[in-house]
Amino acid sequence: MAHCPQPPRTEQLGQSKHELAALLKDLRKRAGLSGDRLAKRCSMSQSKISRIENGKVRPSLLDVESILRAVEAPSGIVAEVTTLARIANTEWQDIRSLRKRGLDKKQQELAALEASTTEFRFFLLSMITGLLSTPEYIRGSLAHSPVDTSKTVARKLERQQILYDTTKRFTFILTEQAVRWPLVAPSVMAVQIDRLASLTYLPNVRLGVIPIGGHMPIAPMDTFTIYDETLATVENTTGIVIHRDSRDIAAHLELFCTLESYALYEEEARERLAKWASQYRS
Structure with missing residues (x-):
């Protein structure tokens, strides 16, 4: 029996922003970093990190790459999050x-x-x-x-x-x-x-x-x-x-x-x- 293909992420543009916010917040917590410490590592304000994690600000791809480096995310996660960030910006x-x-x-x-x-x-x-x-x-x-x-x-x-x-x-x-x-x-x-x-x-x-x-x-x-x-x-x-x-x-x-x-x-x-x-x- 044939299976229906899963919809591509480009059809989920409306929810990708919130998925990205939740994933970045989870990665920060897994790295054992406070919002303030992450902000210092990324040369961002703590309020910007908070707005990104709450889905109030759509981070640019460069912002996301900076956060991923700061939390030392594994390469497999980097690829997934980068793809999600690009979709969130579209x-x-x-x-x-x-x-x-x-x-x-x-x-x-x-x-x-x-x-x-x-x-x-x-x-x-x-x-x-x-x-x-x-x-x-x-x-x-x-x-x-x-x-x-x-x-x-x-x-x-x-x-x-x-x-x-x-x-x-x-x-x-x-x-x-x-x-x-x-x-x-x-x-x-x-x-x-x-x-x-x-x-x-x-x-x-x-x-x-x-x-x-x-x-x-x-x-x-x-x-x-x-x-x-x-x-x-x-x-x-x-x-x-x-x-x-x-x-x-x-x-x-x-x-x-x-x-x-x-x-x-x-x-x-x-x-x-x-x-x-x-x-x-x-």
Whole structure:
């Protein structure tokens, strides 16, 4: 009789944070260390150790590695805890749950995240993000949603005001596919592309487009956003993966740097955008 496979840990992201906290606390006790002594060995505050063990703070992978060295954890445990720490620093938000909770609630979360972020890096693989979209394009992107999206449209448009906050810096890299995918009617697409061109004049916005052509040996697989250098979100058809581990963020920063080198900017970008908009108008 066949046995059902055990679900992978990546399906248990919600509980991994608490599992990690309990395991780290148990390892400290097995090592015969007080919270204060462990804190000194790790060059952390005792209050931080306490918050980690109580699940109130999500430790970074570097924090976990420091604790494991301090408690002299055996190699087998190190591998298990390190894997658990990486999962604890990753979150999955599936689109079905987001819709059930209300897509406008996700917009409120994004607004709060954007308020606390100084530097934004967006790579857009297949469509235009809400911060750059016209109202018609936003409505078109939500046209097939089974729930009412009127509040979501309003929230997306409200969020666009952050582009005019000159204390923040934005870099948007869009593929030709993202710009030209015919999500809405041709005349509406032309206006949307015009909006992209107009945003290139904002002093705190750097917008680049990657035309199809030439040689680009690195091929991105997903749309992603990096907030400062502390968080990265990766989007696909079924949901969003949120990375907080510094190594995952570093990998996305390296990829973004490569993709930046493929893009056209300023006048070259505006000329290409004008050509694409003209093609829609014709």
